[in-house]
Structures are given as structure tokens and as C-alpha cells.
Amino acid sequence: MGLDKGDFNDVQKDILKEIGNIGIGSATTAMSFMFHSKLTVDFTKVLALEFDEVLRLLGGEDELAVSVLSVFEGDADGMLLFIMKKDQADNLVNMMMQTHEQIEGYSDMQQSAVKETGNIIGGSYLAALESFTGLKLRLTPPQICIDMAGAILSVPVIQFGQTGDKAFLVESSFDDEEYDINGFLLMVSEFDSYEKMCAVFFPEG
Amino acid sequence: MGDTIKVGIADYAICKSPDMVTTIGLGSCVGVVIYDQMTKTCGLIHVMLPDSTRIRANSNKAKFADTGIPLLLEELKKKGCSGRGLRxxxxxxxxxxxxxxxxxxxxxxxxxxxxxxTQLKKFGIPVMAKDVGLNFGRTVLFDPSDASMKITAAGKPPKVI
Structure with missing residues (x-):
């Protein structure tokens, strides 16, 4: 099955979403353990999006965003970017640390809380992708960046923008009794890597 | 009051006073303004990558520093701006x-x-000011009437270069 440059058909989207569903189980367990509370993690929406549509979802280029970036390499190369609006990240931190504060600069502790969440979400998704496709992938340690959404998103755009202007996006949400938090997990990959993933799904070619 | 022209990633615009030109959320991208104070005209380009010869899909000249700067100079020349007055x-x-x-x-x-x-040097254009590197995103607003570049960054006071 062929793949238009940077585009996905409905079947491929379903598969990528299903991988998300598999990833949810381990993410939920890990997050609930960390938060010491019953927590629901959901990958609600799966979309193949142009980068400016991603920017719109985040509120525009100059909207403050909190992001965690991990690079994966091995049989396929790409990046996982977990990104959320600053107010959503504030809620996430408050939920994790059981505080109620308006956060100005993130402390090291608060940064590592966000980093760990990004790591769990990204890692769960990648583990599911690995077991589904049989591809061997290694994830590098996550890095955090709190800045304008436009400046953050330019990083995956620059690295993989040559191959297509679309990213694969999973909208994720975390709910407990008090908060309902939305974040986005973006998977950006080399065109060859998308092909490899899809070749596994459709081996007849 | 003039308008403010917005330049997106891998794009450029030419602007004449009283208009101003801006580009939002420069990360590792570079915003380059070449201006002519005589005619109060400037061009802003938002380049993403250094070298077009290393990338196959290189048709968009504004995406790359090596092709973007000559493109911007060409467009400025069409507006009557060229030569030694450029900064x-x-x-x-x-x-x-x-x-x-x-x-x-x-x-x-x-x-x-x-x-x-390297490109600016090649065309003999002096760089009057720069605010580059470090680890934060920048938004720039250039006013060709006085050649001021205002730089804003998240959680930092704005500065003018």
C-alpha cells in the first residue's frame, strides 16, 4: 500500500489510533501509580495534520506552550513531541504535586514532573508501536522546553519538514476528579520510516 | 498608522514605512531584515535551514539561508533598493x-x-545588530522608519536592537 507524501488514509489512521489504544493501558497504569490517584488517560483523537493546524490547536505561534521532546531511532527515525498549552501544563503539575498555584517559572521539580509525564505518554506509545510493527526503536532521554508554540514546533518541522509538511497527532487527555487536562502527542518521522511502519501493516506491498 | 505585515515560516515580505513587518516564534530559524534607510524600505525573511544543496525538496528559496538572502536582495532591488545603502x-x-x-x-x-x-558578507551588507543563539524563542517586529528591531521572548522584557 502506497503512502502519499506525508499523508495517511483512513485505514492507516485507524491502525495508528489502535496502537494508541494499546499504549493507553500502560500509560494509565504508570500515571495512576505516579499520581497516587485513579486517573484516566485517553488518546481521544488521531489526526494527520499540517503544522499550522497544530499551531491553531495550540492557540497560535505566540501562545506559551510546555513541551517534552524525545528522539527515537533504530529501524525508524523520528521525534515524539508531547506538547500542551501552558495553562494545561500548570494543571498537570498541580495535579501531580497536589498544589493549587499559578506557575510563573517552572522549578526543577515541576519541570521534571512534566518531563516524566511526556516520557510516559511517549514511551507507552512507542512501546506499542514497536510491539505492533516489530520495528526496533530506541528512545533518547526527554528534553523539556517552555516557550512560544511556534518556536517549539519549528524543531520537528525543521528536522522532518523536508519529507512532508504533516505530523501525526494523537490528542491525549488525563482526567481525575478535579482536573481535565488536554495535551497532544505528535509523532514526526522520516518519510521512509512512515513507509516502513505501513509496510508492516500491509505486507503485500 | 501603517499596517503590520506578518511573515510566516520559510516566507518573506517587503515592507515600506509607515508599515512594519513581524515574524512570530523564531526558534532555531533566523529572521533576517535587510533595510535601506534612504527609502525606508526593508525586507524580512524567516529562514529555516542553512543550506539548500543538502536537501532534495529545495524549491522554496525562502526556506534556506543560502538561497533566501539572494532572493530577498532581488526583491528589494525591484523596489529600487540596492547597493551600498543596505544594512x-x-x-x-x-x-x-x-x-x-x-x-x-x-x-x-x-x-x-x-x-x-556568510551570505550577508558575500553581498557586502554590514550587520548592524544581532540577537542570536541561546535557548529561547523570539518574536521580531521591524520598523523601517527608524530601522529598529523589537525583540520579544517569553518571560523576558522586550528589547530593541
């Missing part, structure tokens, strides 16, 4: 994420700045 100011080229691996994609900001400076 430049640049901003951006940050390293947004701190990676320990020595992947060349992670210091693309530095490479962008280097290529921009």
Missing part, C-alpha cells in the same frame, strides 16, 4: 532543546546564523 539586522538561531547526543540537527540554529552571516 542588516538578524535574530533567532536558538537551540530550543538541550540534547546530549551530537546530532547535527540539534544545532541547526547555529548553522543558520553562520550561513546568514
Amino acid at each position: 542588516a539586522k538578524i535574530a533567532g538561531g536558538a537551540k530550543m532543546f538541550e540534547f546530549t547526543t551530537n546530532n547535527n540537527a540539534t544545532n541547526v540554529g547555529e548553522q543558520n546564523v553562520e550561513m546568514v552571516l
Whole structure:
């Protein structure tokens, strides 16, 4: 099955979403353990999006965003970017640390809380992708960046923008009794890597 | 009051006073303004990558520093701006994420700045001011009436270069 440059058909989207569903189980367990509370993690929406549509979802280029970036390499190369609006990240931190504060600069502790969440979400998704496709992938340690959404998103755009202007996006949400938090997990990959993933799904070619 | 022209990623615009020109959220990208104070005209380009010869899909000249600067000069020339009166100011080229691996994609900001400076030197355009590098995103607003470049960054006081 062929793949238009940077585009996905409905079947491929379903598969990528299903991988998300598999990833949810381990993410939920890990997050609930960390938060010491019953927590629901959901990958609600799966979309193949142009980068400016991603920017719109985040509120525009100059909207403050909190992001965690991990690079994966091995049989396929790409990046996982977990990104959320600053107010959503504030809620996430408050939920994790059981505080109620308006956060100005993130402390090291608060940064590592966000980093760990990004790591769990990204890692769960990648583990599911690995077991589904049989591809061997290694994830590098996550890095955090709190800045304008436009400046953050330019990083995956620059690295993989040559191959297509679309990213694969999973909208994720975390709910407990008090908060309902939305974040986005973006998977950006080399065109060859998308092909490899899809070749596994459709081996007849 | 003039308008403010917005330039997106891998794009450019020519602007004449009283209008101003802006580009939002420069990460490792570089915003280059070449201006002519006589005619109060300027061009702003938002380049993403240093070198078009290293990429296959390189039809968009504004995406690359090596093709973007000549393109901007050509467009300025069409508006009657060329020669020794031209000056430049640049901003951006940050390293947004701190990676320990020595992947060349992670210091693309530095490479962008280097290529921009090389190109400007090649065309004999003096760089009057620059605010580049470090680890944060920048938004720039250039006013061709007084050649001021206002730089704003998240959680920092704005500055003018």
C-alpha cells in the first residue's frame, strides 16, 4: 500500500489510533501509580495534520506552550513531541504535586514532573508501536522546553519538514476528579520510516 | 498608522514605512531584515535551514539561508533598493532543546546564523545588530522608519536592537 507524501488514509489512521489504544493501558497504569490517584488517560483523537493546524490547536505561534521532546531511532527515525498549552501544563503539575498555584517559572521539580509525564505518554506509545510493527526503536532521554508554540514546533518541522509538511497527532487527555487536562502527542518521522511502519501493516506491498 | 505585515515560516515580505513587518516564534530559524534607510524600505525573511544543496525538496528559496538572502536582495532591488545603502539586522538561531547526543540537527540554529552571516558578507551588507543563539524563542517586529528591531521572548522584557 502506497503512502502519499506525508499523508495517511483512513485505514492507516485507524491502525495508528489502535496502537494508541494499546499504549493507553500502560500509560494509565504508570500515571495512576505516579499520581497516587485513579486517573484516566485517553488518546481521544488521531489526526494527520499540517503544522499550522497544530499551531491553531495550540492557540497560535505566540501562545506559551510546555513541551517534552524525545528522539527515537533504530529501524525508524523520528521525534515524539508531547506538547500542551501552558495553562494545561500548570494543571498537570498541580495535579501531580497536589498544589493549587499559578506557575510563573517552572522549578526543577515541576519541570521534571512534566518531563516524566511526556516520557510516559511517549514511551507507552512507542512501546506499542514497536510491539505492533516489530520495528526496533530506541528512545533518547526527554528534553523539556517552555516557550512560544511556534518556536517549539519549528524543531520537528525543521528536522522532518523536508519529507512532508504533516505530523501525526494523537490528542491525549488525563482526567481525575478535579482536573481535565488536554495535551497532544505528535509523532514526526522520516518519510521512509512512515513507509516502513505501513509496510508492516500491509505486507503485500 | 501603517499596517503590520506578518511573515510566516520559510516566507518573506517587503515592507515600506509607515508599515512594519513581524515574524512570530523564531526558534532555531533566523529572521533576517535587510533595510535601506534612504527609502525606508526593508525586507524580512524567516529562514529555516542553512543550506539548500543538502536537501532534495529545495524549491522554496525562502526556506534556506543560502538561497533566501539572494532572493530577498532581488526583491528589494525591484523596489529600487540596492547597493551600498543596505544594512542588516538578524535574530533567532536558538537551540530550543538541550540534547546530549551530537546530532547535527540539534544545532541547526547555529548553522543558520553562520550561513546568514556568510551570505550577508558575500553581498557586502554590514550587520548592524544581532540577537542570536541561546535557548529561547523570539518574536521580531521591524520598523523601517527608524530601522529598529523589537525583540520579544517569553518571560523576558522586550528589547530593541
